[in-house]
Amino acid sequence: MQVPYEADDNIPLPSSNDSYSGKLLVRIPKSLHRRLAETSEREGVSLNQYIVSLLSAVA
Template identity: 75%
Template sequence: MKFVQPYLEYYLNLQYPVTFYPDAEVGYVAEIKDLPGCFTQGETLEETMTNINEARELWIETAYEAGDNIPLPSTDDSYSGKLMLRMPKSLHRRLSETAEREGVSLNQYIVYLVSTAR
């Protein structure tokens, strides 16, 4: 039996985890570890998010056209991805204001901060 590759749209609609890193020279770097070599940069978080989505699409389209293996997104079914968090109002305000200046949602900004903490 011959393997039938799913349609390109199938792969383009998959949700891959993205990791963001601050970079003193360019602003931010983003990487999709499930797609080897798929990374980009941007001056702001918003620009970096736009760039990584374009890089993901290009990576998938190129691999698809070449007939290369396209890895599925890594998952961890034991975690829901949701977390209830209480914080002081002043911290909530500061985070919200910074997210607004960066042009991203508060949730996206907090995920960025947590993903870059060491």
Template identity: 65%
Template sequence: MKTLNQKKKQIEKPSLEYYLNLKYSITLYPDSEGGYVAQIKDLPGCLSQGETIEETMANINEARELWIETTYEAGGEIPVPITDDKYSGKLLLRMPKSLHRRLAEASEQENVSLNQYILFLLSASA
């Protein structure tokens, strides 16, 4: 028969490092007052904002780390990212050259990759 300490070790939660290395989905929205807002829906209340997409992404990553560290230290439950194995997250898309150029120029202006910029646009309209 197992002792209470043995049972505790069996259900011991993962390390803080484990949670910090999880990949959470981030949703970006344009802010009505300018700039952008980012949200991690898997972590309730984990929001941030910034003037540019790059700044917003840096801020939401910092907010994610603080959210996880605070919850972990308080002994709270940290949800793991919701995954949907049905979708790979990859999509091949053909578009007119003129649209490709406009999107590429806009992404350069925001100082982010074309993929990240398109993902932002799709997230904001979904």
């Protein structure tokens, strides 16, 4: 099996643009996902908004 580099596939260079999309994909354990979802529901906010508030508190 060849990797893309060995197969002469076009591999894009990393972006040097300093803009941020505001999008972040993070894989977390199912147990943590459950705890966050349950807590956000108790707080009456979306899971996304709850995680943003937690991250804002530590950043």
